[in-house]
Amino acid sequence: MSLTINSTSYIDNLDLWQASLSSLPDLDYPNLSYKEQDKGRHFCTDENALNQVKDSFDTSVIDTKISVPYYIHLEIIKNEPGFNLIPHYDNSNMLGVIIINLIDSKTSTEFYNNQNVKIGQAPTSLSKGIMYLNNFDFKHGYNNTTNDNRYIAICIIYKK
Numbered sequence: 745m746s747l748t749i750n751s752t753s754y755i756d757n758l759d760l761w762q763a764s765l766s767s768l769p770d771l772d773y774p775n776l777s778y779k780e781q782d783k784g785r786h787f788c789t790d791e792n793a794l795n796q797v798k799d800s801f802d803t804s805v806i807d808t809k810i811s812v813p814y815y816i817h818l819e820i821i822k823n824e825p826g827f828n829l830i831p832h833y834d835n836s837n838m839l840g841v842i843i844i845n846l847i848d849s850k851t852s853t854e855f856y857n858n859q860n861v862k863i864g865q866a867p868t869s870l871s872k873g874i875m876y877l878n879n880f881d882f883k884h885g886y887n888n889t890t891n892d893n894r895y896i897a898i899c900i901i902y903k904k
Contacts, residue, residue: 747802747842749809749875755855755864759877761809763842768871769796773846773895776820784827784888788820801842801899809875813904814839820846823886823894831856831885834878839901844873846895856883873897 746766754760776793778786788794798818806816831854834841843853843866852866853874863882866874873896876884888894 747800747805749805749842754866754874755882758855758881759809759840759879760855760864760882761875762867763844763873763875765800765844765871768800768844768846769793771796773820774822774893778822782827784824785829786822786824788822790820794818794820797846797897798899800897806840806842806875806901809877810839810901812839814901815904817900817902819898819900821896821898823888823896825888825891825893827886827888827894829886831860831883833880833883836878837903838878839903840875840877841901842873842875842899844897844899845870846897849894849896850890850892851886851888851894853884853886856885858883 748764750762754762777789779789780786848870849868852868855864
C-alpha cells in the first residue's frame with residue numbers, strides 16, 4: 745500500500761493536491777462498526793480496521809508537503825444521505841488533511857473561495873482523494889445529496 749500526493753496543485757495553485765492509495769486494506773467498509781457522533785456522520789470503532797488503514801498513510805510522503813513536527817490521527821467515516829458540513833476553515837491546530845475514498849462515491853468534499861463560491865470538488869473514485877493544507881486561502885465543506893452512504897478515510901495532520 746502506497747500513498748501518493750501529486751506535486752501539481754489540484755485547484756488554482758492553492759495548497760490542494762490529488763492524493764491516492766495504490767491499494768486499500770481488504771475490508772468491508774460498509775459493514776464495519778460505526779458510532780454516530782453528529783447527525784448523519786458516523787465514526788468507525790473497529791480498532792483493527794483503523795490501524796490497517798492508518799498503516800497506508802506513509803509519513804515520508806506527507807513530509808514532502810509538511811516540514812514542521814506533526815502527528816497524524818486517522819478516522820474512517822460514514823456520511824449518510826443528507827449529511828451536510830457547511831463551508832469552513834479548520835482549527836489552527838490542524839496543519840492539513842488527507843481524505844481518501846474507501847468506495848466509489850457520487851459526491852465528495854467541495855472547495856470554496858473566501859466569498860463562498862464553489863471552486864472545485866475532490867475526486868470521487870475508490871482510493872482517490874485530496875490533500876490540503878490548513879490556511880485561509882479557501883474553505884471546504886461537504887453535502888451528501890445522494891441516496892448512498894459515503895465512506896472515507898480522513899488523515900488529520902496536527903501540529904506537535
